[in-house]
Amino acid sequence: MFKDLDPLLHSQLRLAVISILVSVEEADFVYLREKTGSTGGNLSVQLEKLNEAGYIEIEKGYSGKRPRTLCRITEIGRNAFEQYVEALKSYFKATT
Amino acid sequence: MFKDLDPLLHSQLRLAVISILVSVEEADFVYLREKTGSTGGNLSVQLEKLNEAGYIEIEKGYSGKRPRTLCRITEIGRNAFEQYVEALKSYFKATT
DNA sequence: GCCAAATGGTTTATATTATAAACTTATTTA
DNA sequence: TAAATAAGTTTATAATATAAACCATTTGGC
Numbered sequence: 001m002f003k004d005l006d007p008l009l010h011s012q013l014r015l016a017v018i019s020i021l022v023s024v025e026e027a028d029f030v031y032l033r034e035k036t037g038s039t040g041g042n043l044s045v046q047l048e049k050l051n052e053a054g055y056i057e058i059e060k061g062y063s064g065k066r067p068r069t070l071c072r073i074t075e076i077g078r079n080a081f082e083q084y085v086e087a088l089k090s091y092f093k094a095t096t
Numbered sequence: 097m098f099k100d101l102d103p104l105l106h107s108q109l110r111l112a113v114i115s116i117l118v119s120v121e122e123a124d125f126v127y128l129r130e131k132t133g134s135t136g137g138n139l140s141v142q143l144e145k146l147n148e149a150g151y152i153e154i155e156k157g158y159s160g161k162r163p164r165t166l167c168r169i170t171e172i173g174r175n176a177f178e179q180y181v182e183a184l185k186s187y188f189k190a191t192t
Numbered sequence: 193g194c195c196a197a198a199t200g201g202t203t204t205a206t207a208t209t210a211t212a213a214a215c216t217t218a219t220t221t222a
Numbered sequence: 223t224a225a226a227t228a229a230g231t232t233t234a235t236a237a238t239a240t241a242a243a244c245c246a247t248t249t250g251g252c
Contacts, residue, residue, distance in 0.1 A: 001131055002112045011210070012106065016098045019187045029229070035097055042211050044231055060230095065219065067229055085188060091115045092181060107239070125200070138240050140202055156201095161248065163200055 003087035006080055008053050013038050014046045018081050021056060021073040029069040047071060055080055099183035102176055104149050109134050110142045114177050117152060117169035125165040143167060151176055 009015050016036045020027055027035075033043050047069075050056045055077030059070040073081075105111050112132040116123055123131075129139050143165075146152045151173030155166040169177075 002108075002115070002133070005108050007209090010106070010108065012098075012101050013210080015187050019098070033229095037098070039212055040228095040230060041213075041232080044229095045211080048231090067218085069230075088184070091111050103238090109239080129200095135241055136201060137203080137242075140200095141240080144202090163247085165201075 001090070003090045005087050006084050008049065008055065009080060009084040011046070013042060014050055015084075017043075017046060017050065017071075018055065018073065018077060021071060022078065022081055026070060026072050028063075028071070032071065050077065053077075053080075097186070099186045101183050102180050104145065104151065105176060105180040107142070109138060110146055111180075113139075113142065113146065113167075114151065114169065114173060117167060118174065118177055122166060122168050124159075124167070128167065146173065149173075149176075 009018060013036060016038075017032055020032060020035055029040075029043065029047075032038075032047075033040055036043065038046075047056065047058060051058050053076075054074055057072050057074055059072070061068050061070065105114060109132060112134075113128055116128060116131055125136075125139065125143075128134075128143075129136055132139065134142075143152065143154060147154050149172075150170055153168050153170055155168070157164050157166065
């Protein structure tokens, strides 16, 4: 009746991050921090989890002399997101 | 940009429970346990949290000689659920 | 009638999580 | 050159979800 919700996406911040990455296809640490309104520390941890799961890839480089961390969603991440949305629907079927 | 997700509803089991109660308007412990596929212990804890928050009311009685715990959603719970659905949409806007 | 199993729950223990505070390193700016 | 800012990471903490263990009652088998 109810589909399981991927615990990796069932987290406010990680969901927000993926939600952004799904549409922009590339975003840096600062952009994500500002758009999600999170603290850097929290973001850092959650990005690492998404990275370990293979949902995103992280590329660390520089913009001028400043460090710059770029994030991109992977195919795995994109699929997981779609599945998550599908799973969620099973919780709202009754309502609609 | 992203609306906060009510932590009380952002939980697989509690969301499933509310999702059921929104449509049936009355359900007992055993029914909820079976439909959600949860353990009784977990269900008991989560029902209590929903009750404390005023999202549901719990009525303990008997069906014959067997104990029977009935649950109903409250107006507060119904509103919270609607808000939760609304909030979630902010995470999927980009996709649609 | 009595013992074993089942029913309907609750309490308690555990392991995971989310989150922010504190910290590091480097770079501007005053 | 000292203070502030920037970009992240590590670490500590508090909250959470979850299931295991438990309790009380009742039913079924002999």
